[in-house]
Amino acid sequence: MADMRVHLGSDHAGVELRRVLAESIRADHELSSEIGPDRPEDSVDYPDVATLVCERVLADPGSFGVLVCGTGQGMAMTANKIAGIRAAVVLDGYSTRMAREHNDANVLCLGARVAGPGLANLLLSTFLAAEFAGGRHARRVAKIDAAGG
Ligand code: RB5
Numbered sequence: 722m723a724d725m726r727v728h729l730g731s732d733h734a735g736v737e738l739r740r741v742l743a744e745s746i747r748a749d750h751e752l753s754s755e756i757g758p759d760r761p762e763d764s765v766d767y768p769d770v771a772t773l774v775c776e777r778v779l780a781d782p783g784s785f786g787v788l789v790c791g792t793g794q795g796m797a798m799t800a801n802k803i804a805g806i807r808a809a810v811v812l813d814g815y816s817t818r819m820a821r822e823h824n825d826a827n828v829l830c831l832g833a834r835v836a837g838p839g840l841a842n843l844l845l846s847t848f849l850a851a852e853f854a855g856g857r858h859a860r861r862v863a864k865i866d867a868a869g870g
Pocket of ligand 1: 732734735767790791792793794795796
């Protein structure tokens with residue numbers, strides 16, 4: 722799907738990959754916001770970036786978040802504590818597509834120390850092209866959102 726609104730963020734470990742992904746997003750979609758340090762030398766705490774990006778996603782219904790850290794794991798752990806966010810750490814195309822089609826993921830988490838720019842771009846375009854399938858999956862996604870009280 723073209724013209725998706727994307728809020729992008731990284732910590733220091735993800736600066737270089739974030740730059741690559743920002744270009745890709747600008748080429749095909751709308752880069753609605755970008756958060757993170759300018760240089761890998763400028764260390765920041767990934768939970769701070771994840772929280773800010775997720776707040777922007779929630780304030781902009783229909784938009785998506787993309788979070789980059791060393792592994793994607795810390796970003797996803799933080800993002801998934803925020804009500805209304807469903808974040809997926811992915812490394813393969815199938816899981817990426819299913820995260821949208823079945824789980825209605827609204828945040829993509831990538832590991833800059835795990836996936837190179839070619840794979841990361843492929844995962845990003847797969848994520849943004851896929852659509853939530855609805856139907857029985859909507860019931861399950863509602864249960865994800867209700868889990869934990
Ligand atoms: C930073 O060194 C690293 O811990 C962070 O980028 C991320 O991989 C955490 O999940």
